[in-house]
Amino acid sequence: MSSWTVGLRTRLARTVPPGELLPDRQPAYVSSWIYVFGVLSLASLVVVIGTGCVLAIGGVTWWHTSGLGHFVNSTHLWSVELFFATMVIHLWGKFFMAAWRGKRALTWMTGAVAFVGSIGTAFTGYLSQTNFDSQWIAGEAKDGLNSVGIGAFFNVLDPGQMLLWHVTLLPLVVGVIVVAHIVLVRRHGVVPPIDAVLDGPDDGATPTGPIPVAPAARDLTTTG
Amino acid sequence: MTMASTLRPTGRDRTPDSHAFPTRPYDLVKEFTLALVAMLVLTIALAAVFSSPDEKPISLVGWAAAAPNDVVATATGELAGTTTSAGYGAPYNDAGPGQTLGPLALQRWAGVTIPVDPAQDLVLAPLRRSADPTTAAALDTWAAAPPEQRTAWSTAYSDALTAAPDGDPAGVAPGDYGPVPVIASSFLALARTGGLEGALDPSGTFYGGDATRGLLLLADGAYLEDQARARSLGGDQWGMMNETGNYPGQPWMWLYTFWYQVPPFATSENADAQVWGLMMLLTLGLVLVPFIPGVRSIPRWVPVHRLIWRDWYRRH
Ligand code: HEM
Numbered sequence: 001m002s003s004w005t006v007g008l009r010t011r012l013a014r015t016v017p018p019g020e021l022l023p024d025r026q027p028a029y030v031s032s033w034i035y036v037f038g039v040l041s042l043a044s045l046v047v048v049i050g051t052g053c054v055l056a057i058g059g060v061t062w063w064h065t066s067g068l069g070h071f072v073n074s075t076h077l078w079s080v081e082l083f084f085a086t087m088v089i090h091l092w093g094k095f096f097m098a099a100w101r102g103k104r105a106l107t108w109m110t111g112a113v114a115f116v117g118s119i120g121t122a123f124t125g126y127l128s129q130t131n132f133d134s135q136w137i138a139g140e141a142k143d144g145l146n147s148v149g150i151g152a153f154f155n156v157l158d159p160g161q162m163l164l165w166h167v168t169l170l171p172l173v174v175g176v177i178v179v180a181h182i183v184l185v186r187r188h189g190v191v192p193p194i195d196a197v198l199d200g201p202d203d204g205a206t207p208t209g210p211i212p213v214a215p216a217a218r219d220l221t222t223t224g
Numbered sequence: 225m226t227m228a229s230t231l232r233p234t235g236r237d238r239t240p241d242s243h244a245f246p247t248r249p250y251d252l253v254k255e256f257t258l259a260l261v262a263m264l265v266l267t268i269a270l271a272a273v274f275s276s277p278d279e280k281p282i283s284l285v286g287w288a289a290a291a292p293n294d295v296v297a298t299a300t301g302e303l304a305g306t307t308t309s310a311g312y313g314a315p316y317n318d319a320g321p322g323q324t325l326g327p328l329a330l331q332r333w334a335g336v337t338i339p340v341d342p343a344q345d346l347v348l349a350p351l352r353r354s355a356d357p358t359t360a361a362a363l364d365t366w367a368a369a370p371p372e373q374r375t376a377w378s379t380a381y382s383d384a385l386t387a388a389p390d391g392d393p394a395g396v397a398p399g400d401y402g403p404v405p406v407i408a409s410s411f412l413a414l415a416r417t418g419g420l421e422g423a424l425d426p427s428g429t430f431y432g433g434d435a436t437r438g439l440l441l442l443a444d445g446a447y448l449e450d451q452a453r454a455r456s457l458g459g460d461q462w463g464m465m466n467e468t469g470n471y472p473g474q475p476w477m478w479l480y481t482f483w484y485q486v487p488p489f490a491t492s493e494n495a496d497a498q499v500w501g502l503m504m505l506l507t508l509g510l511v512l513v514p515f516i517p518g519v520r521s522i523p524r525w526v527p528v529h530r531l532i533w534r535d536w537y538r539r540h
Binding site: 130 | 239241242247248252253260264266267268271272274275276278280312315323338433434439440442443451452457468471475476477494496497511512513520526532533535537
């Protein structure tokens with residue numbers, strides 16, 4: 001039997017070929033402000049997690065009684081708003097770039113799941129506030145969740161359960177998906193512009209001879 | 225691998241390999257670091273300028289002080305079986321059929337996993353802790369009466385409260401209400417003293433943490449909703465996505481909240497299940513955009529990509 005270590009190394013190298021993880025050059029067409037929003041989503045997610053960790057140090061009700069706690073809560077709230085704002089711009093940008101082309105469907109799909117997972121995480125955060133807002137949101141939300149049977153095991157009226165989902169389960173899931181998303185982005189490289197494509201199955205364009213690509217000044221390794 | 229083979233379309237997807245294109249220097253780590261600093265500074269600035277909302281939760285003492293008649297009406301309603309939770313169904317009890325999504329009775333199928341008998345758990349059991357002999361006698365009378373008698377008493381009292389000016393128990397017309405007025409007023413008295421806080425926790429232990437019963441009771445009253453409506457948080461006021469005060473809340477919930485504002489959902493008995501079903505379908509659609517004919521071609525028809533890649537298009 002061959003070496004497991006070699007097997008894993010080969011596997012990793014095939015997932016993200018050497019030099020592709022952190023290349024210091026990008027294709028020339030990567031020149032637009034829209035590309036910044038993926039990185040901004042990631043950066044604001046880091047701030048969300050960081051401020052959440054500081055909030056966790058003080059415990060569940062710290063922020064109701066401490067001025068510092070309240071400020072940390074404010075940073076957590078606003079970083080979440082920034083995270084969603086940048087993520088939604090990123091989503092629409094990738095949509096109008098049809099960035100799922102060229103075997104990048106899984107990149108889009110992990111992004112979409114990260115979006116939905118983030119909504120669930122934020123929702124449990126609102127339920128964990130232990131204030132009037134969480135009372136009201138819980139009372140409203142229970143009917144929706146109960147109506148499709150989710151409420152039977154996911155009880156929005158139980159702030160203890162919601163807090164644990166908010167601080168462990170959901171961030172873990174979102175975190176793993178975001179890592180997968182970014183690994184996929186590095187694996188495939190940034191998607192080329194739309195008209196560098198011959199006609200797809202239903203894209204209406206007619207092939208016009210060779211793909212209009214300048215001779216490659218290739219200095220990135222391409223493996224496999 | 226040659227240039228040509230790199231660019232040859234594979235299968236149905238004709239997108240060339242991104243590595244076949246000319247490149248320019250790009251510092252990913254610097255970009256990320258600057259993004260992180262920018263987001264951190266922006267976050268701190270927004271937090272410092274706008275803070276965050278934190279309205280105290282409604283306590284049962286506060287409810288009893290601010291809306292005593294509502295507490296009495298709610299306790300009576302729990303006994304009469306007329307409140308929302310008394311007729312709810314799964315996951316709390318078998319008192320209602322639950323919502324359905326076409327032929328799918330998901331709510332009922334999921335079962336009664338958080339058992340709550342509102343008359344017993346929200347009113348009678350907490351009152352049993354009271355040492356007051358009048359209350360104890362009223363509870364005994366209630367316990368000894370047959371179910372039809374209990375319903376007759378509590379329904380009659382509930383109607384009488386509705387008819388009384390302001391729902392004030394003092395203004396109720398005389399009638400055959402059995403022990404119900406005593407139970408309801410003792411319940412109010414217990415709430416006033418703070419004795420109800422914690423008495424509703426199903427664990428019955430020192431460590432609370434599950435607010436299910438307290439929240440069901442509060443939501444059965446009118447006070448919670450009145451408070452929420454006063455803050456523009458009602459279900460028909462886009463309530464789910466708003467926050468107390470002038471804060472952005474959860475604007476990403478807009479589509480979910482939107483359906484509740486429009487027919488047929490706005491008036492449907494099964495609105496919750498239908499809106500959930502629709503949102504699950506749309507979410508699946510979002511995830512599968514790359515595979516949905518038509519939708520996946522929209523970006524080709526809308527020339528936003530011409531703007532995004534204008535440098536590249538100018539040269540090609
Ligand atoms: C947790 C939130 C997310 C984070 C942290 C994130 C992060 C990133 C980053 C850093 C990139 C590379 C830079 C760029 O092209 O902008 C990227 C690319 C991409 N993202 Fe996201 N993303 C998130 C959510 C989403 C969502 C919601 C979608 C769409 C449903 C999406 C779809 C894509 C696609 C298709 C690419 C590939 C772009 C290309 O090849 O040009 N992402 N993402």
